Every structure is written in C-alpha cells, then in structure tokens.
Amino acid sequence: MDIQQSFTFVAYQQVEVTDRDIVARIKARLGKHQQGWVDELQHVLWAHQTTPKDSxxxxxxxxxxxxxxxxxxxxxxxxxxxxxxxxxxxxxxxxxxxxxxxxxxxxxxxxxx
Known part of the structure; x- marks a missing residue:
C-alpha cells in the first residue's frame, strides 16, 4: 500500500506544553485540597484561551x-x-x-x- 508514516514533533511539543500549563493552573487554583478540578476546568481553559502566548x-x-x-x-x-x-x-x-x-x-x- 506504500503508506509512509511521519510525525510532527513540534506539534506534539506544543500539545505537551499546553497540557502542562493547564494542569499547573488547575493545581494552583485547587491549592492543597486537590479536589473539585472539574469545577475549575472551565475557568482555567478560559484563562488559557484569552492569555497571549509568549511564542x-x-x-x-x-x-x-x-x-x-x-x-x-x-x-x-x-x-x-x-x-x-x-x-x-x-x-x-x-x-x-x-x-x-x-x-x-x-x-x-x-x-x-
């Protein structure tokens, strides 16, 4: 079938950075409790989507x-x-x-x- 597989490492890195940023923001909002992350997710995603990225x-x-x-x-x-x-x-x-x-x-x- 002559199928070639290729990977875009840069895109993968960008996803990892985004995921790390979102998780860090959720942890910061939860503090020591570490419960109720679902309630905080919409606020963290809004902040992520409306914050200018350095890159x-x-x-x-x-x-x-x-x-x-x-x-x-x-x-x-x-x-x-x-x-x-x-x-x-x-x-x-x-x-x-x-x-x-x-x-x-x-x-x-x-x-x-």
Whole structure:
C-alpha cells in the first residue's frame, strides 16, 4: 500500500506544553485540597484561551476567530467596548478580521519559529 508514516514533533511539543500549563493552573487554583478540578476546568481553559502566548504574542481565541474575546468583567463594568457596541459594525469588523486571519497565522508562525 506504500503508506509512509511521519510525525510532527513540534506539534506534539506544543500539545505537551499546553497540557502542562493547564494542569499547573488547575493545581494552583485547587491549592492543597486537590479536589473539585472539574469545577475549575472551565475557568482555567478560559484563562488559557484569552492569555497571549509568549511564542506568538497572540491569544488562541484571536488566532481562531480573528478577534479578541469579550471577558465577562467587561460586560458587568460596562466598558467603552460594550457601551459603544453596534451589531452591524461588529459584523463588518468580524468579517474584516477573518479576511486578515491567514496573515495573522503566518506572522504567529514566523514569531514562533
């Protein structure tokens, strides 16, 4: 069948680093109790997805969606971003962000290398 198997070591390393980061953050939130990690997981994943990574200077959410997430505190405090929100302008901005997403990936890839 002439099938060749290849491994991408860099991707594997990235997954290991991410896993280690998530586990360390869960342990930090649990403290000495080490129980109830399921309740903390959503908070840790949110923090992971909205924190810029050193290797790319980008957040995972921005690399996927082309824009930054609105954090819950912004909704409760009513920041300028929330009070000046216009759905039509937001939709147009999201489309523009998606148009430049591939360029953002390329820049992140170069920075990581």
């Amino acid at each position: 790319t200077n980008e957040t995972p959410i921005r690399l996927v969606y082309g824009t930054e997430a609105v954090i819950p505190a912004e909704v409760l405090v009513l920041t300028t971003r929330i009070t000046t929100f216009d759905e039509q302008q937001n939709d147009e901005a999201l489309r523009e962000n998606l148009d430049t997403l591939e360029e953002r990936w390329t820049i992140a890839h170069i920075q990581q290398a």
